[in-house]
Amino acid sequence: MSREYLAVELVRRVRQDAGNRCGYCLSPQHLVMARLEIEHVVPLSRGGTNDESNLWLSCPLCNRHKGDRLSAIDPETGGEVPLFHPRRQRWAEHFRWSEDGLRIVGLTPAGRATVVALQLDTDPDALVVRSYWVLAGWHPPTEL
Numbered sequence: 001m002s003r004e005y006l007a008v009e010l011v012r013r014v015r016q017d018a019g020n021r022c023g024y025c026l027s028p029q030h031l032v033m034a035r036l037e038i039e040h041v042v043p044l045s046r047g048g049t050n051d052e053s054n055l056w057l058s059c060p061l062c063n064r065h066k067g068d069r070l071s072a073i074d075p076e077t078g079g080e081v082p083l084f085h086p087r088r089q090r091w092a093e094h095f096r097w098s099e100d101g102l103r104i105v106g107l108t109p110a111g112r113a114t115v116v117a118l119q120l121d122t123d124p125d126a127l128v129v130r131s132y133w134v135l136a137g138w139h140p141p142t143e144l
Contacts, residue, residue: 004050006038014038018057023086024066024118025104025126026141027059031133034060041085043068056086061126065118072117074109084114095120097140102130 015036020029022036029036039058042048045068058066071082084094094111095104103121106112115121133139 006050006055010052010055011038013052014055015057018086021057021141022059022062023056023091024062024084024114025059025120026091027126028141029057031138032059036060037063039063039066041087042070046070053087061123062118062120065123069117072113074113075116076112077109079109081109081113083117084110101134101140102127 015029018036020036021027022032023039027036036057036059039056039062040048040050041054041056044050048054066083069083071080073079074081084091089110094108095106095115097103098105098121104115105121106115120126130139
């Protein structure tokens with residue numbers, strides 16, 4: 001499916017609203033070696049639109065793991081639940097950082113399902129990069 005053009009001003013507003021960091025793993029643009037992507041929270045292939053209310057930032061790893069998913073299984077309850085919605089929900093209400101600052105821990109059904117679906121606590125590339133950020137004192141972020 002080809003993507004429609006997104007106006008430069010719209011992209012600027014989404015980046016600003018997202019604080020220039022991934023809505024899922026909170027990776028900031030200034031530490032990521034790839035451009036954070038404009039993500040459709042509800043994918044176009046699932047009926048989503050290019051409306052600003054459906055757009056957020058995602059790092060390439062999170063965006064690739066999310067794909068066209070809208071929901072996933074909560075490993076604690078076994079039930080299917082909607083994924084975390086970074087535009088409508090507060091990150092700190094659904095997630096926290098592990099003690100070592102490397103892994104994201106889900107606190108709610110949506111948080112736990114999102115952690116598993118997007119591999120927020122298991123992606124080997126993300127864990128290695130975060131370990132260096134922790135050593136440098138850049139991670140985990142203090143403001144959520």
